[in-house]
Amino acid sequence: MAQVIATRYELVEVLGRGGMGAVWRAHDRTLDREVAIKEVALPSGLDEAQVERSHARTLREARSAARLDHPGIVTVYDVVEEDGRPWIVMQLVRAEALDAVIAREGPLPPRRVAAIGLDLLDALRAAHAAGVVHRDVKPGNVLLPRGRAVLTDFGIATLAGDETLTQAGAIVGSPAYLAPEQARHQKATPASDLWSLGGTLYAAVEGRPPYRRPDMWGLMAALLSDDPDPLERAGPLTPVLHGLLHRNPDERLRPDEAERLLRQVIDAPPAPLPYALHVPRDVTLPRPVPQPTPPPGPGPRGTPPPRPARWALIIPAGVFSVALLAAVVAIVVFVNGGGESGDGPGGSRASGGPRTGSAASGSGVPTGYERFRGSEFVVAKPKGWTTDGSGDDVTFKDPSPSVIRGIAIQRPSLGLGQNSDPGDALATTATQFKNDSSSYPEYRQESFTRHIPYLGDRAAELQFAFTRNGKPARARVRLFRLDGALYLALLVTEQKNWDASLPYFETFLSTLRKAS
Incomplete structure (x- = not known):
């Protein structure tokens, strides 16, 4: 028999599981439509007060996410309590997540990644303007319906200025895409989301996260002290990735400049062949002309033999x-x-x-x-x-x-x-x-x-x-x-x-x- 949440939402199948719980495809019996429902899982060992604080945080952050109305953000419809824990009801977007696309296709072309970046940047701007910080931008939270990118899972988002309800000392977010200041337990800001955006685009174009380390301890140590691993495939995305992944949030690339650099990648003409170089300055480079091999000895009228090419x-x-x-x-x-x-x-x-x-x-x-x-x-x-x-x-x-x-x-x-x-x-x-x-x-x-x-x-x-x-x-x-x-x-x-x-x-x- 199917489980029904809040006497309204019938759970159909699990779409995915993660550290923060499971996401279900469900049927809204009241409005007769399909929805996605996030089942929020709390870590074991919490006392009653901690459970209450966690539930309160989830409810507040779901309400903050519900304030966002943007085509690049998955809409939050409702938040309910069932079996003593919160369930977040969201728009169902039938699309593959970016991490699955990377796993299947490998590193993506820079121009495609730039287009994804522009959509995500626009979504984050809308969220930040509403005072909402996502805190967990990563490839798994980016859905790719045809022709666009959509940001989902504001389940750990926070309203800027709100008192944190997160358990002291806990790391909120995915470590591989966490901003250095978050790893130091400092407050997440819009600049932190921009770092995570840079890490997400890095993974899309390079096929791996910004830090390749054998275990969590090595990853966290690198995040606190090292620059991201050198880029190999980013090509024209290099300037925007370097800017977004700047360790100092005050010197991190601003949204307007990030947008300009991303559009520059998209608007650039296709890469020319090696002999057809595009030169953005006043230099004339003639196409090399194959030189025939001259016969030995003097040429006509006693001229010396041509020099080799x-x-x-x-x-x-x-x-x-x-x-x-x-x-x-x-x-x-x-x-x-x-x-x-x-x-x-x-x-x-x-x-x-x-x-x-x-x-x-x-x-x-x-x-x-x-x-x-x-x-x-x-x-x-x-x-x-x-x-x-x-x-x-x-x-x-x-x-x-x-x-x-x-x-x-x-x-x-x-x-x-x-x-x-x-x-x-x-x-x-x-x-x-x-x-x-x-x-x-x-x-x-x-x-x-x-x-x-x-x-x-x-x-x-x-x-x-x-x-x-x-x-x-x-x-x-x-x-x-x-x-x-x-x-x-x-x-x-x-x-x-x-x-x-x-x-x-x-x-x-x-x-x-x-x-x-």
């Missing part, structure tokens, strides 16, 4: 999680320079080789270098090297026809700011390089350093080797902050020029300063 550094679509793509596109231009024969390995008729031991009198610039001023920085560049670009997006190239090498400095402009961690961004990039064998054939990571003291802050550095058109090449990338803004410096050379080129890069980094 110059090797090119191909920047893969989505590199640096899209936000840093513009920062390295210029490298395609300067690496296409250089030639084959001339002064031999490491030679440079223009600069005559690096000199780092002495400074020109009164200038503070080492001998063999000259001062360059960008919009926000000054630096010593090798004397005689050509300059491409201006402001804070500049490439310096050795003009010698026998050498292929250059140094670039760029300021990313697509969402990475002072809250972005250089180590996370560079770790994501290293993974993308490794997985993109077509763009970096024979890619070999040689070193990765997450924390390098630099300019009063910390930087990250990646060094790797690869082969292009049969020519061994190497690169070193440093990501750092200068006066709160994120910058990138990059050295790229042929393998044969590597040792002779490193002093140029070291001098470049050591002389870089904020412009006064």
Whole structure:
């Protein structure tokens, strides 16, 4: 015989169970409609006073959830008591939960995750405007009916300003998606929901929660002291995830900025092919034209044989999680320079080789270098090297026809700011390089350093080797902050020029300063 709650709701089947109880599909006999009913389960061992407080909290929070009227929030219809415990009657949404979708499909595409994020963000804004904090945003509480995302289970939500009725010392919420301040038993706020939103989107695009630890103790310790694990698949979602998952709630991304970054992901054109780079600055990159292999000997009218095709550094679509793509596109231009024969390995008729031991009198610039001023920085560049670009997006190239090498400095402009961690961004990039064998054939990571003291802050550095058109090449990338803004410096050379080129890069980094 079917169980009937409050002489009205007939329980049909269990839809799911969790730490806070079970959810049933039920039939409302009075209105002849299907509903979802949450059976609130209390932990064992509570005394009578604790049970009363827990019931009071559930009733109050169900009433707070019933105040919310938004298409992105599952509607609460009723709350009743049966068998000495509360039952929350809700709208029945026939849809799969996000955690089930992730389990079945694996990591989801960034654009799809961004669309889910916009729906959830809109729902949370409505809840926060009504003074309601969810406190348990997670993939299991996100339902995905066709074309939209809906937030459910406000069963542990709280009215902002209400006295907490939760048992002292208890952790309310799912630890894997808990904000650090909640883990410290501080009051949950709208910013806490935004952290959990970031964790939910992280799980959707990466296929796992922000912290991968073997047990609950390790998870809680990481939540209290560590940054989330580095992103690998987030691509253009990286800036918004870094912003939402900032450990300090006061510096966490605000809803308006989160919305802007999510819409930027959705509105962006499809990722181009490696040779069809989208460059958000005034740089022209011609499509490489295959070069026929010339026959040996002089050409018509005694002209010398054409030079072999110059090797090119191909920047893969989505590199640096899209936000840093513009920062390295210029490298395609300067690496296409250089030639084959001339002064031999490491030679440079223009600069005559690096000199780092002495400074020109009164200038503070080492001998063999000259001062360059960008919009926000000054630096010593090798004397005689050509300059491409201006402001804070500049490439310096050795003009010698026998050498292929250059140094670039760029300021990313697509969402990475002072809250972005250089180590996370560079770790994501290293993974993308490794997985993109077509763009970096024979890619070999040689070193990765997450924390390098630099300019009063910390930087990250990646060094790797690869082969292009049969020519061994190497690169070193440093990501750092200068006066709160994120910058990138990059050295790229042929393998044969590597040792002779490193002093140029070291001098470049050591002389870089904020412009006064």
